[in-house]
Amino acid sequence: MSEAALACALLALDPGGLKGAVIRGHADAFLATLRHLAQRRFHRVPPHIGIDRLTGSIDVAATLKSGTPVHDRGLLADADGLILLTSAERLPLDKAALIAAAMDHGAPFTVIAHDEGIDDERAPLILAERVAFLLDLTAYEALDIDISAARLLLPSVAIPDRITEGLCQIALALGLTSLRPAVMALRAARAAAALDGRREVDDDDAALAARLVLAPRAVTYPAAQEEEPEPPEPPAPQDSPEPNDEQDGAPTPQELADRLLDAVKASLPAGLLAALEKNLRQPGSRAGAGAVSQKAGLRRGRPAGTRQGEPKNGARLALVDTLRAAAPWQPLRRRGNPVRKGVHVEKQDFRIRRFKEKRETTAIFVVDASGSAALHRMAEAKGAVELLLADCYVRRDRTALIAVRGKQAELLLPPTRSLQRAKKSLAGLPGGGGTPLAAGIEQSMLVADQVRRAGGVPLVVFLTDGKANIARDGTADRAVALRDAEAAAKLMRLAGVRTLMIDLSETRTGPARKLAEAMGADYLPLPHADAARISASVNAMMQA
Structure with missing residues (x-):
């Protein structure tokens, strides 16, 4: 099991x-x-x-x-x-x-x-x-x-004090300062004993609870300490009484905590254990990514008129428009209910305010980092990303970078608005090799989908001459590679992602122009691209 x-x-x-x-x-x-x-x-x-x-x-x-x-x-x-x-x-x-x-x-x-x-x-x-x-x-x-018998037994299950102390010690040793994990570990140990048909929690129940409740929450792990030689114990007096055995060989709370720590250690992955032993806190989780994606179309932003609806979920009632909608019906409603005084307002009269709010935009750069012009293209892409990020903090927008080279497309910079992180990720990026453009288009669609799921608006910017030469399966076949890229471009058009094709070739009738038409992208020929012009073009689309 x-x-x-x-x-x-x-x-x-x-x-x-x-x-x-x-x-x-x-x-x-x-x-x-x-x-x-x-x-x-x-x-x-x-x-x-x-x-x-x-x-x-x-x-x-x-x-x-x-x-x-x-x-x-x-x-x-x-x-x-x-x-x-x-x-x-x-x-x-x-x-x-x-x-x-x-x-x-x-x-x-x-x-x-x-x-x-x-x-x-x-x-x-x-x-x-x-x-x-x-x-x-x-x-x-x-x-x-069948847990029916265990459910009847559960209220009568007792927890020895040493197990309570042992689980609390192990929770502290794992860096859990809240009381909740220890309390829930005790409840889990109690339920485990009832499930096994016993009226008292034992060490195995405590070990199971430590693995299930405490181990997944561990933020630290006690580092191994070198054992120091213990001084010899003085000889016991001849007339000393025999030690009593009230616990019948049961371990002390400290001994139990050591055993539970071993049980937790055995259940932790090796990489996680190494990090915890250095007292490194785990990477913070995004607490509710959906909080970023909440659209406030009925709560805040610029006024954008009213519509019929109920004042629920934070929507604001437009009182004047509601009364205006109810006014023509007052004579008829008064005849139908003469006892009721005042204005007769019904559900269909409600009007709620609408607001227009700008959503976060993420510019996803797809850079052709292959061939002889790779260094130039990568340098201009880096400069454009850094220039864009300078304005992102004010607009709350983000940028991402995908490099197309060799036989694959690689997400070098996940969506971010941190200039420091961008510079660190972009420093010293290699270039050269083939052009798997279809893979780059597909990778950009994956990132764009993630941006949409988080409530943002993706804008994909291609910097390429469109000369794909690596097919989707990794083979070097220019004809197949171009067909794969065109098929991926059509899928992007169906997905409805806004795109900008910056053509770095010397002609406006090359494969980049055809790809732009296939994906419904805005086309910008820029054979002598520089970071400022790229940044200005992308800025204009992000603010459109």
């Missing part, structure tokens, strides 16, 4: 105490097992759910109709089962904070955050620190188990 399957059984056994889990990987089998064992239903919560739907609000239309306040209870008040946060890495921080606050106040639901992020995208930390398990379901194996 995999430890992820054990964690599923423990969570089903004590959902209120263990609070939930953050899961990564294919989750269907895990969720099906958890639903079966816990005998609870799932409430699916997408990242774009409205705040009013979460916390509840006054139903304005029903209130106006009845004349008395009518409250719409939110999901957090009604949910009493399992809350499944889909695409949890995109959940905005304000919504994650509302869920966390409900958990802190004893809400009767269990949170399962399905983290579907890539690279450094992670579920919000504010939720991850409030659930017991951080699980990778890559090696998950479904289990067939």
Whole structure:
């Protein structure tokens, strides 16, 4: 039985105490097992759910109709089962904070955050620190188990003081200063004992809890210390009493902590263990990447008129326009309800304000770093990126750089607005070799898709003469390479990505012009390109 399957059984056994889990990987089998064992239903919560739907609000239309306040209870008040946060890495921080606050106040639901992020995208930390398990379901194996007897046994399971002290010591040794991990580790150990049919937690239960709850959260690991020779013990007096054996050979809390530390060490990957032994904190996760992508079209920005809709999820009621829409209907409504005084406003009259807000733009440079002109092109691309980044902080825009050379396209600079990071990444980049242009176009579409998923607007800028000579499969065939590049360009046009083709060739009728037409790109012939002209052209498109 995999430890992820054990964690599923423990969570089903004590959902209120263990609070939930953050899961990564294919989750269907895990969720099906958890639903079966816990005998609870799932409430699916997408990242774009409205705040009013979460916390509840006054139903304005029903209130106006009845004349008395009518409250719409939110999901957090009604949910009493399992809350499944889909695409949890995109959940905005304000919504994650509302869920966390409900958990802190004893809400009767269990949170399962399905983290579907890539690279450094992670579920919000504010939720991850409030659930017991951080699980990778890559090696998950479904289990067939009956936990009904364990559920009856759980309230009577006791935890010896030495195990409580041992788990608290191991939590501190791993750099966990919050009480939550230690408390949840104790709950997990207690559930493990009940699952095994015992009324008292033993060392094996504590070791399992340390591996499942504490190890994934470790931020430090005690470095190995050289053992110093102990001084010889003085001889015991002849009349000293025999040591009692009240613990029946049970280890002390310190000895138990050492054993638990060994159990944690065995479950950590070698690379992670090496970093932790140097007391290096793990790279910070992006707490809710979706917070960046929140579009405030109904909340802030420049006014852009009104539209019919309800004042929910932060939308602002346009009072004058609402009254204007209701005015023509007043005689008819008064005849239908003569008892009611004042202006008769109904749901269909509501008008809400619209706002226009500029979204973050990411300029993705795809640079042909092959052939004899590679050094010149790379130098101008570096200069253009640095010039653009000088304005990015004010506009909150970003840039990225993809180099096309050899047999592949390489993302040299992920989307960033940090000038220091860009200079460090761009310094001393090599050039030369073939031109796998199709690979470069496909790589740019992948980066553009990531930008769109984060709520931004991608702009792909090609610096090339369009003379592809490396096919998609890596073979050196100019005719096939050009066909592959044209096919990739047509896919980019279908994807609707804004593109700018800067043609570095001496003629305007070469393959770069044809690729620009295939992908629907703006075309700019610039055979004698310089960083300033490139930066000015890209700036104009980013601000359009």
